[in-house]
Amino acid sequence: MRFSSALLAIFVVVMVPLAGFAHDIPDKRIKDLVAQTLREHPALVLEAFQTLEQRQSEPEAAAAAVALSIERAALERDPNAPVLGNPDRDVTVVEFLDYNCPSCKRVMPELDALLSEDRKVRLVMREWPILGEGSVFAARAALASRNEGKYADLHNALMGMRGRVEANTDLRVAAEIGLDVEKLKADMRSPEVDEHIATSMRLAEALGFSGTPSFVVGDQLVPGFVEKAQLVTTVAAARKVK
Template sequence: MRPAIRLAAALACLLGLLGAAVPAARAQEALDAAQVKKLALEAILENPEIIVQAIDILRAREAEAQTAQAQAALAANREALFADANAPEIGNPEGDVTIVEFFDYNCPYCRRAAPEVAEVLESDGNIRLVYREWPILSQDSLDAARVALAVREQGRYGAFHDALMSLPRATGETALNLAQEMGYDMERLKADMERGEIAAHIARSRQLAQALGFTGTPSFVVGNQLVPGFVQADQLREIVATARANAAKESGAQD
């Protein structure tokens, strides 16, 4: 929210609170602008906590609006998130919970999250993980993502993803070197890097992330839950459990 709009909204909240602070008899008087300012200043001086209350109300309203907007975007983009044939996936293709992860190979928090996510998938065989390559940090990230998506055409995307995520720095060059070490057909790989589906995946990831209000990586979608930022394995298990419980409630309501 722009500063001028935020200030106006805060003042509106403040004036609403001032109604309780200004004596009723005086509030009923016909007041000109100067009198209103004077009464407002008196009320603030007598009740300085009103300012904090107004800011808290404004923040709560903004949070509610952002949540509603994100949930609407999630509903509108559910098919693109959970059923995009142009997105790599691992885990159980028939899993009852799908996790969608937005990531960048050069994001340190993505690297920290990778073993946490892997631990949850290993301990729970009923999860499907969809990867959204979202290279936002640098040209190196974009080049590495293009290699990874091209690798998918030859299989073993998950293994390549893990290996690339473990490198100190992911670039187009280091990604290609890794692919060669892992035995991929390099001539085919370089040709596949130019395919329109790869650019389309990256562009779609950016559009989805922006629609959902994500501002950085990693970010996750689990059922109806939006989870921005790094998560530990135990936290992710709780989020998955909530997704299962919500799905069960929705299924029961439809029966």
């Protein structure tokens, strides 16, 4: 018989008490025992699952902690990463984002509220375009707009768009906020843009992130959408460690 990790957890719960003569139990009887255990001892089975998940996540958490220590400078002080908020900060929040990510758009007001209320937070943007060609184009355009001093303007405009961001809509929005579109398209091909996106990919993989938005706040990794209240708590915890 072959068991997945989840079934193995149940199998252990059922079979350990019968270890002395388990080899004599037919396969059908084992299946019946597993089904009976699921019915009669759901809490015990849940505990087995939780223990298994914890053991599986421990090596991943350890690897992420090591990566965070090694990559601290690249995350917080990369001169090739856009920065919003107060540059003279005491806490840095790093956001990995994609302009076609609905949760990234939902989290934007939460981040704006945090920056408005806490003037000592510095927000580093890591453009991580993982949701298709439109996302790659938008990330390149946002990064290129730094050459005209319009990163925050284009970032906010793209995050405020409804529907998917594609090349044509991206360029239309860029023109609306006063960017030189021909210059923007040329700047999108710059080595600095290539390097930023490549570094974002490397950092996200090293930290074990699987989607956007994802955040780094001090020693804490926060994947997924977060409300302002959680951000405030996370920033406060990071501030205490300093």
